[in-house]
Every structure is written in C-alpha cells, then in structure tokens.
Amino acid sequence: MGISRDSRHKRSATGAKRAQYRKKRKFELGRPPASTKLGGRRIHVVRVRGGNVKHRALRLEAGNFSWGSEGVARKTRVLTVVYNASNNELVRTNTLVKGAVVQIDATPFRQWHESHYDSSLGKKKAATEEVAETKKSNSVQNKLAARQSGAALDPLLNDQFNAGRLYAVIASRPGQSGRCDGYILEGRELEFYVKKIKSKKH
Secondary structure, three states, X not given: OOXXXXXXXXXXXXXXXXXXXXXXXXXXXXXXXXXXXXXXXXXXXXXXHHHOEEEEEEEEOEEEEEEOOOOEEEXXXXXXXXXXXXXXXXXXXXXXXXXXXXXXXXXXHHHHHHHHHOOOOOOHHHHHHOOOOOOOXXXXXXXXXXXXXXXXXXXXXXXXXXXXXXXXXXXXXXXXXXXXXXXXXXXXXHHHHHHHHHHHHO
C-alpha cells in the first residue's frame, strides 16, 4: 500500500471525517527506515525528489570521530551501541542512528596523543617509560614541553583509554548520508551519559 505522509486521511480538529477528493501523490510518499546495523559496509543509493541522491547505509563498521578538546579527528571502528535516549530496542539490536551513544576503538586517538605529547596513555605508561628515548633537538624538546604543560586529560577519559574503548555520539544521519561520524564524549556530557549507562545496566 505504500507509506504516505499526507494528513487528508485524518479527521479534522472537531472530529469530522474529511471527504476524499484525491488519491495519493508522489510528493507525499514516505520510505521505510534504514535501520543501519553494525557490519561490513553496505550502502544503497536512493533517487529522491529533484533528482537528488541519498545514501542509505544498511551496514557500517567505521566512521570519522572528532576529539573536540584536542581539535583532531580520526577514522576508527564502531564497536557497539551502548545508549539511545529514544528507544532501548535500538541498543539491543545495535542500530546506528543520529544521537546514539556508541563505543569506538581508542587506538587511533591513543597513537595521536602519544606522538603529539610524547607521553604514553593509560596502561602503557610504565612499559614505555623504560624504553630508551630517541635524540631530539632542543627546539623539538621545547615544543613538546610546552605541549605537555597544558595536556591535562579527563580522568574518566583516561579510564576509557585504559580499556581501549571510548564513548562517542553519532552526529551524522547514517540513513541519509551513508556515514557514521560523530564526536568523543568529554566533560559534563560524558559524566551525564556514564551515569545513564550505569543506571540502565542495573
């Protein structure tokens, strides 16, 4: 029968039934949800109004995630969906939608942090401190010292680096753009969602 977004089939505000004076129109159509799942990349191209194109992601496994406080973005794997404010069923079925809280692989961000600040994160700290340092020029040493002076990492974020998984929010619309991009949770927002996730588990 098809999905229609018209309101002519609805009763009026006073409860009167409206007369049917025309049939469905192409511009009133709706399409079934993409319900993007975790898995090997599978994207369908959909021709839409005006000859434009939408990229309907049916399965995705990776995306671009930005680390806001550091001003850096990296492509990384999406591991699992952990929270969705709208529907728990979307968490159980690992459905990727805008606004969902997911766990992502921390490795690309750990590698960037270690090369940028020349200091290790989490568990690797003790092991790497024993390794002999490579020679660096005075200018490089001064630059790294300046960076390290302002490199304070959120304790909650540090715990996640230890586990190798970071909490992030999807900011793109996988069913429309065919991408799963977002940002790493930090500060007050991270505290809020960690509390929510813990309360869901009990």
